[in-house]
Amino acid sequence: MNTAELLNFINELKQHNNKEWMHEHKKEYQAAQQCFYDLLRDLLQGLDEGELSFMDPKELTYRMVRDTRFSKDKSLYNPNFRAHLSTGGKLPIPVGYYISLTSxxxxxxxxxxxxxxxxxxxxxxRSHIQQNPDAFLAIINDSEFRKYFKVGGTKLKKLPKGYEEDAKVGEYLRYKSWYLEAFIEDELIAERERFIAETIKLCRLMKPFNDFLNAALIDFVFPERH
Incomplete structure (x- = not known):
């Protein structure tokens, strides 16, 4: 299966989001999944970022089946192929490159x-941004970076206690998450090699941003589950 056919499969799934249809099209799903794994493998090798280059795409890919227990939307499947390219795998920290392919x-x-x-x-x-405002601003105000990205994320209406209202990066200290997104058209994804080249370019532009956040998170430990 090629990437254009992968998108066609996703589009069909959007229209027939049920167990019966998926069962009838199991071979197509497996082919689309393998196409996604192969795509990720080529991206990892193209990025050439040490340990990340040798990660198994299956370890980085999210399940398509949804947990509908606490959701009003009872659709069984997420009609997209998603992965987090990070040495931590699918865990959100350390931060990496998030890929979501849909139609x-x-x-x-x-x-x-x-x-x-x-x-x-x-x-x-927040502390890392406050302590290194010039480094943070240099990353997000880079002219090439700004062609593709703007920092998004959940943020508070007011600065939390302990932070200066007139700080150079005051706006970003109100954030609770800090992320980047660049949308990709189907036409580009259908041209596999061009899509890989464009994705590698975008990831390299994001790398200084990711590196900055990961430097802040180097001592982070996930809370224990009870």
Whole structure:
């Protein structure tokens, strides 16, 4: 299966999001999944980032089956192929490159911290930004970076206690998560080699941002589950 056919499979799944249809199209799903794994493998090798280059794509890919227990949306499947290219695998920290392939021009390449539920991580990044404002601003104000990215994330209405209102990076200290997104059109994804080249370019532009956040999160420990 090629990437154009992968998008066609996703589009069909959007229209027939049920167990019966998926069962009838199991071979197509397996072919689309393998196409995604192969794509990730080529991306990892193209990025050539040490340990990350040798990661198993299967360890980085999220399941398509949804947990519908606490959701009003009872659709069984996420109609996209998603992965987090990070040495931590699918865990949100250390931050890496997030890839979501779907149809109707809604695919995107992302970076940074999407999760906003880890208070320690938020505090670590805020402190790192406050202590290194010029380095942070140099990254996000780079002219090539700004062609593709703007920092997004959940943020508070006011600065948290202990932070200066007139700080150079005051706006970013209100954030609870800090992430980047660049949307990719179906037409580009259908041209596999061009898509790989463009994705590698976007990841390299995001790398200084990711490196900055990971420097802040170097001592982060996930809370124990009870």
């Amino acid at each position: 109707q021009n809604q695919s995107f390449i992302g970076g940074g911290l999407f999760a906003d539920v880890f208070n320690d991580a938020t505090t670590m990044i």
